[in-house]
Amino acid sequence: MLRSQRRLTPSYQQIVNEMRQEGITAADMQRVFRQWSRGAENVHLLKKDTQRKYLQPSYAQKLLEYLKNKQTENPSFFYAVQLNDDGRIANFFWTDCQAIVDYACFGDVVSFDTTFETNKFEMPFAPFVGTNHHKQPILFGASLIYDESSESFNWLFQTFLTAMSGKQPATIFTDPSAEIIKSVRLVFPNSSHRLCLRHICHNAVKHLNHVICNHPEFLSDFKRRIYEERSVTFFDLKWKELVNAYNLDGNDWMNNLYAMREKWAAVYSRDSFYADMMTIQNAEGTSDALKNFRRKLCLPEFLEEYEKCITSFRQNELEADYNSRQTSPVPYVPDLPMLKTAAESYTRNLYSHFEEEFKKLFTLSCSLLSQDRTISTYKLTPLNSEEEAYVVFNSEDTTVSCSCRMYECTGMLCKHALRVLNYSNIFTFPSHYVYKRWTKYAKAGLFGCRNNSQSGNGSSMLRCARISQKMHSVALRYSMSEKALQFLESGVDKLTCEVENLLSHINLNGNGNDTGQSSGFCNGAMAESLGHSESMYSEGA
Structure with a gap:
C-alpha cells in the first residue's frame, strides 16, 4: 500500500x-x-x-516544561522535538553543555542503545553513551522515540550531529536493528559501525535457549568465538567447529549472524578505534549503570532517575579526577622510566590496565625475523601458547606496529610492542604513544581551541558550552569554601562588567559579530521527512 x-x-x-x-x-x-x-x-x-508509542499529552507537556526549564537554567542546553502528521510530539532529544564538552573530548566512540523502555506505553529511552578517560560511562545525550523506524532514527542522528557541531564518532555501537543500520550508514558515513556484542549475547540466549538448556556450556563457547581476535581464518575455523559441535548448521539465526560477522566479530574490528568499549566487561558496566531505566517508570520517575544517573556519572568523574591528580600509583618496578612516565600521565584506572599489560611482556619470547637498516621485524610467542604476533620496529623514530592492532583499537600499547621496546633497550615511554584521551589532563586545552571548520550555531553552541562547563567546574572545585566562593563571585561580577563594555564597544563600531558567525542560538521549526512532520530545535535563548 x-x-x-x-x-x-x-x-x-x-x-x-x-x-x-x-x-x-x-x-x-x-x-x-x-x-x-x-x-x-x-x-x-x-x-x-x-x-508507535506516544506520551500522553499531559506527560508530553511536562517533558517540554522540564526541557524549557533546563534551558532557562543553562542557555547552552539543547533540545529538539519532532512532530508527526497529526501534530503530536513523536520524538524528543536533549543534551546539555557538559555533555557537549564531553563529546568534544571523548566522542570518538559512541554507544546508542534502544533497549530501555521507560513508561507504560513502552516508549523507548535511547541514550547516547561514551566512555571517559577513567573508562567510566558518560552520557552525551538522551532521547525518547515513538517508533523504531528509519525515519525516526534519521531525524535523531541528524539532531545529535547538530548538537555536536557536526562531529561524527570514529566508531558507533548499536543493537542489530536493520533500521538503525540503515540510518547509521546514511547519517554517519565516516564512522565505523559495530554491533554491540552484549546485545548479540542476549539475543543468543533468546534464540538459542533450547541449545543452552541442553548444553549449559554453549554460551561460554559462543562468547569465546565472538571475541576471537587471532585471525579471520582462525575465527572462521572456530565458528564452524561451534556450529558443528551443537548441530546448528541449519539454524537461521546463527546463519544470519555469521553473514553480518564483519560488523560484530572482534577480529574484524582492528581497523577502527573503539576505546575498549567492545569488551563485555565495559558493555556490562554501562548496562549496569543504566539498569534502573529498564524498570517501568512513569515520566516524573523517569526524569528523576535521569537526573540521578547523570549526576552520579559526573560525580564519579570528579572523584576519579581528584584521585588521579592528587595521588600517584606506585609502579611495581619503581625506578623503571617507562612505568614512571605512565604513572605520571595516565589516570589511575588506565595506569592499572597499562601495568597489567606491561607485566605480560615477560611471558613472551621475542625472535628477530628480519632487519633492513632501521626497520626490524619480530615474532612474539607466549609461553605455552601458539598465539603468535608480529611487530615491526623502527629504531630511528621509535615507532612500533603490532599485528594485534591493540594500540590502533584502544590507544594503549600492547604487551607485544612493549616486549620489543624492552628487547631493543628502550626503557623510556615514547611520548607519541601516550594517548592524551587516557591521561589525567584529557580535557586540558579544550577551552582555548577553536575548530575553523565549525560555523554558525553549532560553533557558537560549543563555545558557550566550553565556557559554561569551565565555570561549572571552577564553582564545584571551590564550593567547599565560602571565602573562595565569595572571591569567585566577585571575580565573575567584575568580568561580566568588562565583557559588557567590550560588547558595547563592538556594537558602537558597527560590528555586532566580530567572528563573522551568528552570536546567538536559533529557535524555530524545520520540516523533516517523517510524513509531514516538523522538527523544532531549541538551542538556547
Missing part, C-alpha cells in the same frame, strides 16, 4: 491502543488486522503503526 493511501483512523488507533494495553504484540496485531480485512493488501496501517 502506498504511504499516501494509508490512514490510521481514530477507530483503528483505539483498537491498537486497547490491544497494546492487553499486551498483544505488533506482529499479532498485524495478523488480526489481516484476518479482519481479508488480506494484507486491505490493511490500512503498517506494522510500525502498531509499534
Whole structure:
C-alpha cells in the first residue's frame, strides 16, 4: 500500500491502543488486522503503526516544561522535538553543555542503545553513551522515540550531529536493528559501525535457549568465538567447529549472524578505534549503570532517575579526577622510566590496565625475523601458547606496529610492542604513544581551541558550552569554601562588567559579530521527512 493511501483512523488507533494495553504484540496485531480485512493488501496501517508509542499529552507537556526549564537554567542546553502528521510530539532529544564538552573530548566512540523502555506505553529511552578517560560511562545525550523506524532514527542522528557541531564518532555501537543500520550508514558515513556484542549475547540466549538448556556450556563457547581476535581464518575455523559441535548448521539465526560477522566479530574490528568499549566487561558496566531505566517508570520517575544517573556519572568523574591528580600509583618496578612516565600521565584506572599489560611482556619470547637498516621485524610467542604476533620496529623514530592492532583499537600499547621496546633497550615511554584521551589532563586545552571548520550555531553552541562547563567546574572545585566562593563571585561580577563594555564597544563600531558567525542560538521549526512532520530545535535563548 502506498504511504499516501494509508490512514490510521481514530477507530483503528483505539483498537491498537486497547490491544497494546492487553499486551498483544505488533506482529499479532498485524495478523488480526489481516484476518479482519481479508488480506494484507486491505490493511490500512503498517506494522510500525502498531509499534508507535506516544506520551500522553499531559506527560508530553511536562517533558517540554522540564526541557524549557533546563534551558532557562543553562542557555547552552539543547533540545529538539519532532512532530508527526497529526501534530503530536513523536520524538524528543536533549543534551546539555557538559555533555557537549564531553563529546568534544571523548566522542570518538559512541554507544546508542534502544533497549530501555521507560513508561507504560513502552516508549523507548535511547541514550547516547561514551566512555571517559577513567573508562567510566558518560552520557552525551538522551532521547525518547515513538517508533523504531528509519525515519525516526534519521531525524535523531541528524539532531545529535547538530548538537555536536557536526562531529561524527570514529566508531558507533548499536543493537542489530536493520533500521538503525540503515540510518547509521546514511547519517554517519565516516564512522565505523559495530554491533554491540552484549546485545548479540542476549539475543543468543533468546534464540538459542533450547541449545543452552541442553548444553549449559554453549554460551561460554559462543562468547569465546565472538571475541576471537587471532585471525579471520582462525575465527572462521572456530565458528564452524561451534556450529558443528551443537548441530546448528541449519539454524537461521546463527546463519544470519555469521553473514553480518564483519560488523560484530572482534577480529574484524582492528581497523577502527573503539576505546575498549567492545569488551563485555565495559558493555556490562554501562548496562549496569543504566539498569534502573529498564524498570517501568512513569515520566516524573523517569526524569528523576535521569537526573540521578547523570549526576552520579559526573560525580564519579570528579572523584576519579581528584584521585588521579592528587595521588600517584606506585609502579611495581619503581625506578623503571617507562612505568614512571605512565604513572605520571595516565589516570589511575588506565595506569592499572597499562601495568597489567606491561607485566605480560615477560611471558613472551621475542625472535628477530628480519632487519633492513632501521626497520626490524619480530615474532612474539607466549609461553605455552601458539598465539603468535608480529611487530615491526623502527629504531630511528621509535615507532612500533603490532599485528594485534591493540594500540590502533584502544590507544594503549600492547604487551607485544612493549616486549620489543624492552628487547631493543628502550626503557623510556615514547611520548607519541601516550594517548592524551587516557591521561589525567584529557580535557586540558579544550577551552582555548577553536575548530575553523565549525560555523554558525553549532560553533557558537560549543563555545558557550566550553565556557559554561569551565565555570561549572571552577564553582564545584571551590564550593567547599565560602571565602573562595565569595572571591569567585566577585571575580565573575567584575568580568561580566568588562565583557559588557567590550560588547558595547563592538556594537558602537558597527560590528555586532566580530567572528563573522551568528552570536546567538536559533529557535524555530524545520520540516523533516517523517510524513509531514516538523522538527523544532531549541538551542538556547
